[in-house]
Amino acid sequence: MATINVIPADAIATQTPVTAANFKGKVDPDWCPGCGDFGVLAAVQKALVELQIPNYRVATVSGIGCSSNFPGFIETYGMHTLHGRSLPVASGLKLANHDMTVLVTGGDGDGFGIGCGHFVHAMRRNINLTYIVMDNQIYGLTTGQTSPTSRIGMKTKSNPYGNMDSPLNPITLALSAGATFVARGFSGEQKHLTELLKAAISHKGFSFLDIFSPCVTYNKDNTFQWFRPRVKKLEEDAAYDPTNWPEAVKRATVWGDEIPIGKFFERTDLPCLEETEPVLDLGPLIDRPLHIAPDVAEAFVRELM
């Protein structure tokens, strides 16, 4: 059960410098002991501290699922939305106040199952969000059913005779949908993950980070022990060029004894949505006057006469 950490009023002070304490959530996570999500939470908090972004300038928006309880465990402006709907909600929030750093957190079922349509379109828009998926290849909160990234043959409560549907490849999907930053991390590689998160948050445009975050309770196939010998960092291959899209697609299809992690792809030549949208040229919508200028309003009425 979650316990409540009391935040004294005098703790509310200007955050210079930003420290880890600023991001400590009101409650401790209620994830299972050993859950991969602990590592992701720690890496996100560390990345925000290293980037020196004050907690009140960050919004963390999630869907529904174990990993989607994330906003409750970090001290930022948090939002726990509907199953699969974190990306549209986060997009609306970002467009209302684009000076905020908006992180979107969730799981593979939330993002690639029920929310897959929104995932594809958010990438097309190149809206400046950082989408962090804690991918455990299983539905955990509902106690162990097949997910869109479960392997063929995997036995779960919903597929006791083995999964028959091909797993979705989130990396190739993101590459084909036009994401401008595509990476894969592993909860068991903290330092590497923190660096990826920093790069993703700093990227201007849609950044997608698929993170292996093993479920220690319901997924006995894709465990820490299973991933650890297989993951191989792209950054360790000096010849790998993450601006080369065809090569990124090629690497993204590698799966088996070796599974690449790291930054598959990044392009910085495309403007993000907030830059292409002229209405936002004058600053965030939230700072704009409510009433329409009288001459503009008059012109709207004159059109009808």
Place this chain on the structure above:
Amino acid sequence: MTKTFALGIGGAAGQGVATPGDIFALIFSRRGLHLNAYNAYQSIIRGGHTFLTIRTGVDEVRSMGDGIDLLIPLNQDTMDRHLRLLTDGGACIYNADSIKPGTPAPGVQLCALPVSTLADITRNKVAQNTLAMGAALSMMGVGFQSLESVLTAQFGRKGEAVVKENVDIARAGYDYATANFKPFAHALPMTENKYAVISGNTALAMGGAAAGVKFYCAYPMSPSTGVLHWMATHGRQAGILVRQVEDEIGVINMAIGAAHGGVRSMCATSGGGFALMTEGLGLSAMAEIPVVAINCMRAGPSTGVPTKTEQGDLWQALGAAFGDFPRVIAAPLDIGDCFTLMPEVFNLTDKFQCPAIVLCDLLLSEGRLSVDPKILNFNPPIDRGQLITSNGTAHEPYLRYKITESGVSPRAIPGIEGFTHVVSSDEHDENGVLISDEYTNVTKRRAMMEKRQRKVAGIEASVPKPTLEGPPDADVTLIGWGSTDGTIREAREMLAEQGISTNQLQIRYLVPLHGDAIVDILGKSKHTIIVENNFTGQFARYLRSETSFVANGHIRKYDGEPFMPHHIVEAVREQLAGRTTLSVPTHEVMV
């Protein structure tokens, strides 16, 4: 009702019905006349039949009326279907080269235009339309100058030659009619008034803009798409961010995200899209984020009849999203009200941090009405409720869902130092901490449920009670909601002329309903009849469920077309004569 003049233009979709319609509307409104226009059409990309009715007069024109005075059929089909709408004194202007006239009622003038001798039809494909406009205005006693100036403005961009060609054709039609056709008995009047001609969808969009909407998103769906179109073309000037989104689930959630960010946020759709939005409305209620969703109703269920009207989504709106939560549901009474309602509704959602649903319908959304431009007030009162937008002085640790007597908790917008918090679709405590999985949460759950529901009393107190219009001792009380207002009013005038006195209770807010006030009013009525554009009497059932009130009779229509005034008149008469308690008028013309 003083004298009105109605004209009908019909043809195949793509034959150019809209342009003469727009031109007539502009000429009428510039003459200081009121007008009401309704377009009956079908969901076909090209082809199908379109019939536009424009009714004009010195006084407010509240409905499309019952008949027409002038018919302009652009094809044989329209001639065959609509000639019978003309009565003594009416006229039909048609292309003698391609259309065979039918047999009109006595006293109807058939005006055959020799189109190919008056214009070079190989050069100008819509010559028959332009000739007919010229001829019609001559017969209405309208000077040619008014048409010339509209055509000059319309074709100005295409150059002087095109302007001259069209003006010449129009003048040929005008002169031919002056020489050969009998003018209407009364010339079209003129006043010094100035009116704006506006569609319901444009009014909803402009009303939202006036309310301070800064974020609008939508997925195209008839008949709501006009709201998106106005927003898309005017958003940049108005400082409104407009997004077309992948589906209506994305739409409502994006609108909620923007609203949580602190801006007024709105979306519009029709029944099918609204169905997809309902889970999101629940999020708005639970997380206490104000958002406005407009449902421009069309005939359902399912894809239904996309281009036809109905008031069939009331129960969908009442039950939208699972669970109990406060909501506001309002239905504009006419096209002008589509504008004026929006700032009101936004003030309510902001003050009470709950979702609001606006139930419009195709009749208003796609209809056009002349309104006094003064009602298009872009400076309406705005009340954003308890909103924290800056970090002022030192304060207690912030509780987003603080338990208060009113049920409303001050809402801090994200980005302010010292107010970080979590908002949630899971049940939560005052601090936004999820309690959904705690086994000791019954006390907190109950407290939060009661906090949210306490807002209902505040909403009720903020919305005026409905009032009865007309003589209190009338023979009949007609009860309607939303868009039927104008047609019922006109029917009442006709009934008064026939010696039947009526009054009217028109419901604008479905939630809060003010059931006690309604029962007080109706308890004194002699004979109550509920008029609604659906099959099952959705409002009648709602009123009964809330108040136990059962009306004496019902008038319902569910054929896709709106009521015409005579439908209500005849139904009231047959019900007063004791012949039935449920009248379902027949729409006489296939459109």
